[in-house]
Amino acid sequence: MKLSFRWYGKDDPVTLDYIRQIPNMNSIVTAVYDVPVGQVWPQERIDALKAEVEAAGLAFDVIESVPVHEDIKLGLPTRDTYLENYCETVRRLAKAGVKCICYNFMPVFDWTRTQLDRLLQDGSTALVYYKEQLEKMDPLSGEYALPGWDASYQKEELRHIFQLYSQVDEGKLWENLEYFLKKVIPVAAECGVNMAIHPDDPPWNIFGLPRIITNEQNLDRFLKLVDDPHNGLTFCTGSLGCAQFNDIPNMVEKYSAMGRIHFMHMRNVKILDDGSFEESAHYSACGSLDMVEIMRILHHNHFDGYLRPDHGRMIWGETGRAGYGLYDRALGASYLNGIWETLEKTQDTRQK
Ligand code: DNO
Numbered sequence: 001m002k003l004s005f006r007w008y009g010k011d012d013p014v015t016l017d018y019i020r021q022i023p024n025m026n027s028i029v030t031a032v033y034d035v036p037v038g039q040v041w042p043q044e045r046i047d048a049l050k051a052e053v054e055a056a057g058l059a060f061d062v063i064e065s066v067p068v069h070e071d072i073k074l075g076l077p078t079r080d081t082y083l084e085n086y087c088e089t090v091r092r093l094a095k096a097g098v099k100c101i102c103y104n105f106m107p108v109f110d111w112t113r114t115q116l117d118r119l120l121q122d123g124s125t126a127l128v129y130y131k132e133q134l135e136k137m138d139p140l141s142g143e144y145a146l147p148g149w150d151a152s153y154q155k156e157e158l159r160h161i162f163q164l165y166s167q168v169d170e171g172k173l174w175e176n177l178e179y180f181l182k183k184v185i186p187v188a189a190e191c192g193v194n195m196a197i198h199p200d201d202p203p204w205n206i207f208g209l210p211r212i213i214t215n216e217q218n219l220d221r222f223l224k225l226v227d228d229p230h231n232g233l234t235f236c237t238g239s240l241g242c243a244q245f246n247d248i249p250n251m252v253e254k255y256s257a258m259g260r261i262h263f264m265h266m267r268n269v270k271i272l273d274d275g276s277f278e279e280s281a282h283y284s285a286c287g288s289l290d291m292v293e294i295m296r297i298l299h300h301n302h303f304d305g306y307l308r309p310d311h312g313r314m315i316w317g318e319t320g321r322a323g324y325g326l327y328d329r330a331l332g333a334s335y336l337n338g339i340w341e342t343l344e345k346t347q348d349t350r351q352k
Contacts, residue, residue: 001264001298001340002026003333004062004308006324009033009049014326016056022333027059029102029308031066036152038069038082041089046096062263062306063093064102064234065198068180073107074164075176083180087187094191100262100306101188102234104198105177107165107209108158109139111201111239116322117314118278124313127323128278129202129242139207162209170210174221177212181226189230194262194305196232197222201239202277203246215243216251223260232260238267238310241289242277249293256301264298266291266336267310279311279323282332292339299343309333 004027005019019025032041032049053060066089069082093101104110114133117125140162142155153161168176188195203214212218223231233255240246255261268287270278280287298307312328314320 001303002059002306003337004029004306005329005333006030006064006308007053008321008324012324013320014324016053016058018326020056020058022330024337025058025333027061027306028053028056029062029064029306030060031063037067038071038085040085041066041092043092043095046092050096061097061099062102063098063100064263066090066093066101066103068103068105070108070161072180073105073173073176074161074168075172075179076164079176079179083183086180087184090184090187090193090195091191094188094193098193100194100196102196102198102263104200105173105180105213106200106211107168107173108161109206109209112206120278120280120313124281124315124328126279126313127311128276130276131274132276134206137207162207165209168210170212173210173212174225177222178225181231185226185228185231189228194230194232196234196262198234198265199236199239201236201242203240203243215240215246216254219251219255223255223258229259232262234263234265235261236265236267236310237289237291237294238265238269238279241267242269242271244271244275248289249297252294252297253301256298256303261298261303262305264303264305264307265310266294266307266332279313281313281328282309282335291336295336295339296343299340307336309336 003024005025006029007019009030032045035041050060072079072082113127114130115128118128120126140159197213199213200211205211235252237248241248268280268282268289268291270280270287282291284291309329309332311323312325312332314325315328318325318327
């Protein structure tokens with residue numbers, strides 16, 4: 001297990017110097033953020049980022065994310081140019097030593113919450129998804145700007161994209177994903193990079209848009225589309241784990257035994273009765289997931305990929321990027337370190 005931490009670059013109030021003070025910290029998870037989606041990342045920008053991360057004594061080997069242009073997800077004729085650009089970015093990242101690239105295939109919106117600062121009983125704030133609130137949200141109203149959403153769309157553009165998606169059902173989205181993988185995975189394999197798709201968050205359709213990286217059956221199907229170890233997963237416990245239908249320990253067991261998990265996002269969530277959920281502290285009892293069990297399975301299966309504490313709450317008066325403050329994620333990292341060290345030092349539960 002290589003412990004890692006997401007860093008949003010120079011604008012991130014959480015500095016590399018702070019991150020490296022977290023015990024056992026190994027790698028930075030970052031990206032070149034200001035290149036428009038679909039364009040090739042300039043090599044000098046990649047190299048500068050690498051130099052900055054390495055100067056702080058941390059490894060530059062995980063990118064989250066290289067975003068997939070909407071035309072690829074929609075299967076438009078323009079997709080081939082964007083695919084070529086995507087492959088070129090993969091090559092350039094590999095040249096800079098990157099080992100793992102996280103991306104997602106969610107139409108239009110990335111992760112979705114209905115509130116980013118819900119006050120919890122202990123006085124911290126967290127990201128939540130309340131079904132009732134979501135049903136009242138109209139993404140086309142222009143009133144919402146969530147951090148997981150591409151804010152560059154104008155209202156009319158968004159309307160147009162929604163119209164285009166009326167022709168793309170789940171079956172079509174699968175075809176477009178396959179087309180993407182068949183172009184990108186051979187390039188990744190050639191240059192030794194692991195591609196790691198992030199599951200849809202939440203793992204069900206929202207706003208009438210299809211979502212397919214959602215459950216075990218679909219993850220099986222995904223891995224078979226291109227059955228190559230470079231075609232793997234970012235296993236996000238919080239994204240998949242906010243749905244009752246996902247048995248997280250079983251899924252972690254299956255995919256880590258197959259060697260197809262390249263990146264773990266460790267987050268705990270509390271599932272509520274009506275299918276809503278609240279993000280919680282990492283500690284198992286704070287949410288619905290058994291974090292020790294998940295780590296035990298990873299350890300047992302000799303997981304040696306990257307792992308990062310995912311979204312934290314805002315605690316101790318910290319302000320900053322929702323989900324990505326320093327304090328609660330650092331607490332999460334320490335907690336995960338503690339579990340892992342215990343597993344390493346107690347009886348050997350590993351497969352021989
Ligand atoms: C949320 C993140 C996601 C993730 C992308 C990967 O906090 O886990 O935004 O980075 O879905 O492409």
